[in-house]
Amino acid sequence: MPETSIDYAAVYRALPGMVALLTPDLVFADVNEAFVRGSGRSREDLVGRFLFDVFPDNPKEPESGGAHHLRASLLRVLSTGERDTMAVQRYDVESPERPGEWEERYWSPVNTPVFGPDGKVALIVHRIEEATELLRARSRTGEDRGGVLEAELYQRARELQELNNRLRQAHAREREVALALQEAMLSARRQVGHHRAAVRYRPAVGALNVCGDWYDLIDLVGGHRIGVSVGDVVGHGLAAAGVMGQLRSALSAASRVADGPAQALNVVGRYAHVVEGAESATAVTTFIDFDRRTITYSSAGHPPPVLLHHDGRVEFLDQATDPPLDARPEPTPRPEASTTFTPGATLVLYTDGLIERRREDIDTGLLRLAESLRRHRTEDPENLADIVLLELLPPGGATDDTALVVVRL
Structure with a gap:
């Protein structure tokens, strides 16, 4: 079979899933076309900018915690050099056409390290699949067993979100005590x-x-x-x-x-x-x-x-x-x-x-x-x-x- 030259840049751009490349400083190095469409942001709004400047947490729903959990996952990848697969996360997105209006969205992220010649993490492949429409559609139909299961999954996701909110509040209280201990000892x-x-x-x-x-x-x-x-x-x-x-x-x-x-x-x-x-x-x-x-x-x-x-x-x-x-x-x-x-x-x-x-x-x-x-x-x-x-x-x-x-x- 004759050797063929593969344009991996073109393959990356054409991938159907949303994929972004992040630097160790969590700055967008590149995004594919699916990420541009799915995020509702242009390449100019993304490339070269800090991830959480572009996508902050919803100020009206700070307990959703999407940015907090994503940051923790990315830091784990940087410190361990291992892939981190996250559970379905609620991460609301601000409408680019209507600033100040936020849409409730659910995502399934996977973060994978890419190593440089020195053996250190040079890039993070941030791949996400949006689960919002799937969960909502299944929860509305419920006509077959598959629909019922997906409706239950959607409800479980909301329950887990509420549990996460309570845990974060308890964590914040524990942190206050921990800070007092640190200052004393x-x-x-x-x-x-x-x-x-x-x-x-x-x-x-x-x-x-x-x-x-x-x-x-x-x-x-x-x-x-x-x-x-x-x-x-x-x-x-x-x-x-x-x-x-x-x-x-x-x-x-x-x-x-x-x-x-x-x-x-x-x-x-x-x-x-x-x-x-x-x-x-x-x-x-x-x-x-x-x-x-x-x-x-x-x-x-x-x-x-x-x-x-x-x-x-x-x-x-x-x-x-x-x-x-x-x-x-x-x-x-x-x-x-x-x-x-x-x-x-x-x-x-x-x-x-x-x-x-x-x-x-x-x-x-x-x-x-x-x-x-x-x-x-x-x-x-x-x-x-x-x-x-x-x-x-x-x-x-x-x-x-x-x-x-x-x-x-």
Whole structure:
């Protein structure tokens, strides 16, 4: 069979279904003819514009939530690199001829990633089929079993929409409580003793603003010393936040009276056994002695802190790693190790949301972190924290929470 040249651009334009190409910034890169007809917008109204500027939610029916659910789906595609098939969504459309008038419409969307040469999502294929007329027609006829089923489907869609509205209201109330928890427990402390520190917290995509990750910076008794720690509780929402608060407070108290970080983690490990929801919780804590210029550390199943030396050398503090806090049924002394630093070095602690990615070895994420720190080692802690998050987190946000602490020594 002779080879033929296929004009894929012409095929794309002629596809009968509505298809749009979106950039990672959710801007229309292209649309086919069916999308132009079905949306009631011209190509000039679409291409080059932000999706939700063209199609905002119906201001008269904000509880319909179509834009909210679509945004969450697109961000999932960007962060996971996997196709996301959405349930039938209500998404009202404003009439281009009669501004201010909105038509109730139902759509079935599928969002699929297209990868670039670097392996990252370069485009999203946003394909939708309108289900409004089908549902309405079937609900009106009801003369045969198929019509009855479609009428029931239409009614179920409306019931699900009402349920979604109630869930969103409950979610909003829970979010208010979560924000209060975050402000109380994860304060944006900028200085410990005479040393500048930057702290950052980024919740997972679609999560409340506070989840299971935490950080803490405290002044230690005796000499010119501080303690810096981070931890991670499995799960999201207020339950995980409550466990996070208990473990964080316990470690903070234990660190003030312990001989070293290992002893502090020993105490918190025993406590974790009686805290429901603390299963598989991890933590790492460091005691920094500025008089001796030493860092003593211990880790309970957590990714290693990074010591960025003034000359650009990166040292992972991974010589005292043990299982998570509640892993052992009987108390066992945890390991502890020390290293030295010179003034001007930088200590970085973080949670796994910063470095872990699906289908990727964790060493790749650690190398990415080391390179970012090395390139920007002259930046002050605040700028360095922002740069690291920008370079390491996916454009649409991570699927896991991220806490980050940067301390200039």
